[in-house]
Amino acid sequence: MKRIIFHVDVNNAFLSWTAVKLLSEGKKDIRKVESIIAGDESTRHGIVLAKSPVAKKKGVKTAMTIYEAKKLCSNLEIYKGDFKWYFECSNKMMNYLKRYSPTIEQFSIDECFIDMTGTNYLYKDYVKLANKIKDEIKEQFGFTVNVGIGENKLCAKMASDFEKPDKVHTLFSDEIVKKLWPLDVGELFMVGKSTKEKLYAMNIKTINDLAHYDENKLKTKFKSMATYLHNAAWGIDDKEVITEKEDRKSISTEKTLPKDENDRETLRNILFSEVVEVSKELRKKKMYAKTVGIIYKDIKFKKYSREITLDNPTSVTNEIVNIVEDLFNSTYNDELIRLIGVKLSNLKSNKEEQLSIFDEVVEEKEDKFQETIDKINEKFGKNLIEPASLKIIGRTISKNSFNEKNKKN
Numbered sequence: 001m002k003r004i005i006f007h008v009d010v011n012n013a014f015l016s017w018t019a020v021k022l023l024s025e026g027k028k029d030i031r032k033v034e035s036i037i038a039g040d041e042s043t044r045h046g047i048v049l050a051k052s053p054v055a056k057k058k059g060v061k062t063a064m065t066i067y068e069a070k071k072l073c074s075n076l077e078i079y080k081g082d083f084k085w086y087f088e089c090s091n092k093m094m095n096y097l098k099r100y101s102p103t104i105e106q107f108s109i110d111e112c113f114i115d116m117t118g119t120n121y122l123y124k125d126y127v128k129l130a131n132k133i134k135d136e137i138k139e140q141f142g143f144t145v146n147v148g149i150g151e152n153k154l155c156a157k158m159a160s161d162f163e164k165p166d167k168v169h170t171l172f173s174d175e176i177v178k179k180l181w182p183l184d185v186g187e188l189f190m191v192g193k194s195t196k197e198k199l200y201a202m203n204i205k206t207i208n209d210l211a212h213y214d215e216n217k218l219k220t221k222f223k224s225m226a227t228y229l230h231n232a233a234w235g236i237d238d239k240e241v242i243t244e245k246e247d248r249k250s251i252s253t254e255k256t257l258p259k260d261e262n263d264r265e266t267l268r269n270i271l272f273s274e275v276v277e278v279s280k281e282l283r284k285k286k287m288y289a290k291t292v293g294i295i296y297k298d299i300k301f302k303k304y305s306r307e308i309t310l311d312n313p314t315s316v317t318n319e320i321v322n323i324v325e326d327l328f329n330s331t332y333n334d335e336l337i338r339l340i341g342v343k344l345s346n347l348k349s350n351k352e353e354q355l356s357i358f359d360e361v362v363e364e365k366e367d368k369f370q371e372t373i374d375k376i377n378e379k380f381g382k383n384l385i386e387p388a389s390l391k392i393i394g395r396t397i398s399k400n401s402f403n404e405k406n407k408k409n
Helices: 013-026 051-057 064-071 083-097 126-141 153-160 173-180 193-201 206-212 215-223 225-233 264-284 315-329 357-380 388-408
Strands: 006-012 035-038 046-049 077-080 104-108 109-115 145-148 168-171 249-259 288-298 303-315 338-349
Touching: 006 013, 006 083, 006 153, 013 035, 013 046, 013 083, 035 051, 035 064, 046 064, 051 193, 083 104, 083 109, 083 126, 104 303, 126 145, 126 168, 145 153, 153 168, 153 173, 168 173, 168 338, 173 264, 193 215, 193 315, 206 225, 215 225, 225 315, 249 264, 249 288, 264 288, 264 315, 264 338, 288 315, 303 315, 303 338, 315 338
Parallel strands: 035 077, 145 168
Antiparallel strands: 006 109, 006 145, 035 046, 104 109, 249 338, 288 303, 288 338
């Protein structure tokens, strides 16, 4: 059966939702003037979270300081974010969308995936349905959305990012060549700044270039991310839309940071501590993870996630650390982060894969070694002993981070 996935994304959510509230109080529409949503100007939170179309035309950008924004807009109006109200708006929209399908995955406060597969007996024209949803949200709630339609989550997400606002777009398999391939490779979902720079250095400038690049050569630069990049360029994505209840078959941990952070070394260190935590929990349950992923949210509560499905399930901390490192390096775009986490899913009670006799012996020793470390740490103190390679990785990363900073300066 052909899959049909919708991606619904609120246009300029924080500013739009604030505008809706102010209009309900009889005030003007701040979307039509030079305005921004920002934190407290007297603290570190004094940065732009959202800007009006008018302010955007003047050059105001997200994460810019209020001071910088004021220099661009002489009549700038500043409004504080009201996150209680934003969650209320989000919940209203999600509840509305449930009337069309119960299989909804909330991707962030202002966007979600909807699995419409198998509803063709109810809805004969999905583009018409998407326009109906878009128009009803505007009429009922006062803000606009884009709706992307595709045969998987990746294509639906890419489609919703086409021309904005208040639009419906499709990206089906027969539209990949025309709509996806001409785009800059940096526009491919989850391709961050550093990944884009590496691809450009390999003379991969468009998604078309990436689609036709030798995957084995990609692996020399991007390791476990190479398969994702190659598949994504062809519009291939087999991940399911996962509702909150279905997502219980996983182990994850997330850390809300004491301050918004974009220092790579700090974020890596947090990820490493989280890997130690979730891998230990995995071994307690006598399980193995076939899928490893990272999650982070930016200052606008936009959620980013990337995961890799492994050929061989694992519970070994060092293996998971290496995978998480690849994911982080390939996707992180130096934006300010307020939350970061690690997720292990697709859990298995055994390793399933076929190993040689030698591999079986090595892996059995690794498992027993990990179990011994867990027992010592449990008895004498949390993380008293860590695998030496984990500490070596940490030092290597510190050195790399230092080198990266020097290159920028």
